Amino acid sequence: QVQLQESGPGLVKPSQTLSLTCTVSGGSINSGGYYWTWFRQHPGKGLEWIGYIYYSGSTNYNPSLKSRVTISIDTSKNQFSLRLSSVTAADTAVYYCAREDYDASDYYVDYWGQGTLVTVSS
Amino acid sequence: DIQMTQSPSSLSASVRDRVTITCRASQSVSRFLNWYQQTPGKAPKLLIHAASSLQSAVSSRFSGSGSGTDFTLTISSLQPEDFATYYCQQSYSTPRTFGQGTKLEI
Numbered sequence: 001q002v003q004l005q006e007s008g009p010g011l012v013k014p015s016q017t018l019s020l021t022c023t024v025s026g027g028s029i030n031s032g033g034y035y036w037t038w039f040r041q042h043p044g045k046g047l048e049w050i051g052y053i054y055y056s057g058s059t060n061y062n063p064s065l066k067s068r069v070t071i072s073i074d075t076s077k078n079q080f081s082l083r084l085s086s087v088t089a090a091d092t093a094v095y096y097c098a099r100e101d102y103d104a105s106d107y108y109v110d111y112w113g114q115g116t117l118v119t120v121s122s
Numbered sequence: 123d124i125q126m127t128q129s130p131s132s133l134s135a136s137v138r139d140r141v142t143i144t145c146r147a148s149q150s151v152s153r154f155l156n157w158y159q160q161t162p163g164k165a166p167k168l169l170i171h172a173a174s175s176l177q178s179a180v181s182s183r184f185s186g187s188g189s190g191t192d193f194t195l196t197i198s199s200l201q202p203e204d205f206a207t208y209y210c211q212q213s214y215s216t217p218r219t220f221g222q223g224t225k226l227e228i
Contacts, residue, residue: 047158047166047209049218062217063123096165100213106172107213108156112165 002026004097004113012091012120018084022097022113023077030055030075035100037109038071038082040093048093052100053080087120094118124148124212128221135226139200143224145193145210154214157186157195160223161206169208170195200226 008020022036029036035052042048051061053071061069070083084091095118099111125148135141145155153173158166168177170186173193183198197204205228210221 046222047211047220049216049220051217060216064217098165105153106175107154108168108171108177109158109166109211110168110177112167115165 002099002111004099004111006095006097006113006116008116008118010117010119012087012118013122014088014120015086018082018087018091018095018118018120020082020095020097020116020118021079022081023079024099025078028075029073029078029080033102035060035102035107036071036073036080037098037100039096039098041096041115042093050082050084050095089120092118092120123217124151124215124219126210126212126219126221128208128210128224130224131222132225132227134228135200136228137200137202141197141200141226143195143208143210143226145188145195145221147191147193147212147214150190151212151214153189154212155186155188155193156211156213157184158209158211159204159206160209166209202228 003025005023012018037052038050053059053073068085073080094115096115097113098109101110127146155173157170160166169184174186185196207223207225
């Protein structure tokens, strides 16, 4: 059973960089067929896709966040990470890491982390 | 970006009711459409992928249909644990986008 767990500071000051790590267990991150993904959900709101990384290191980001986002992968630790720079209060949200499975005709998120609330405040 | 619009935004129903939630895409997404269920304080849970494929271990009272721009999620006989918020998501292109959610209330 694959499990994902987010970790990182729950409080970040405005203008600083938000950094989160997702640790994957029960399966190797260093295999094809999956996109390792970050989402966020503002309090009481819907879901927003931040971007994903493939095991090879190739990335795809939401254009609305692209200038501030970096997703990286450490296959030796079975982890992938999110960095979001120049944060403001509008970046306060629950952040989820997840695995998107894909084949030729289907892409879907089958495993999610439990989510971690990150608050941007001085 | 592909815009996803769900209706209704909220829905009141009773146990054993049959309910249908609709999702419309701003352009064709073929059958690259997924449905998720989310309860308060929890991560979303995949119910349906590829418009109509039931995810493993999900109850058969959930079903999905549609293609192109119009999709539906049907719950055949509501159970107490089904009262939650439901989201559609297109996986046809990036950025992946979600509907605004449908809150199903007792």
